[in-house]
Amino acid sequence: MNDARRRQELVEFVRATLVAAADLQKDPKRYFPLISEKTKHPQDQIARSWEHHSFPLRVAPDLLDLIAEEEKWVAAQQNRAARSRAELARFIDTTILEEAQRGRR
Numbered sequence: 001m002n003d004a005r006r007r008q009e010l011v012e013f014v015r016a017t018l019v020a021a022a023d024l025q026k027d028p029k030r031y032f033p034l035i036s037e038k039t040k041h042p043q044d045q046i047a048r049s050w051e052h053h054s055f056p057l058r059v060a061p062d063l064l065d066l067i068a069e070e071e072k073w074v075a076a077q078q079n080r081a082a083r084s085r086a087e088l089a090r091f092i093d094t095t096i097l098e099e100a101q102r103g104r105r
Contacts, residue, residue: 014100021055
């Protein structure tokens with residue numbers, strides 16, 4: 001995140017993702033053919049299940065809790081000590097998303 005050019009590229013990518021996700025929420029049927037092609041599921045099945053999908057466009061408030069639980073399992077698989085919550089918290093950076101959201105408004 002210290003490389004200004006790479007950071008700006010990431011912000012632009014996230015901003016484009018936000019725009020696309022908002023458009024998908026607004027007019028999902030337009031995307032069913034593409035979703036069908038990529039997932040190999042029939043469009044009518046996608047349409048019937050669409051109400052179960054959501055695109056919150058945010059960092060989950062319980063993300064650190066989830067990562068901390070997952071870390072226990074990963075650490076055991078890798079035969080190492082689990083990182084502390086404080087160490088894991090450093091992996092969560094909401095500033096890219098916040099900057100991308102500011103540019104959309």
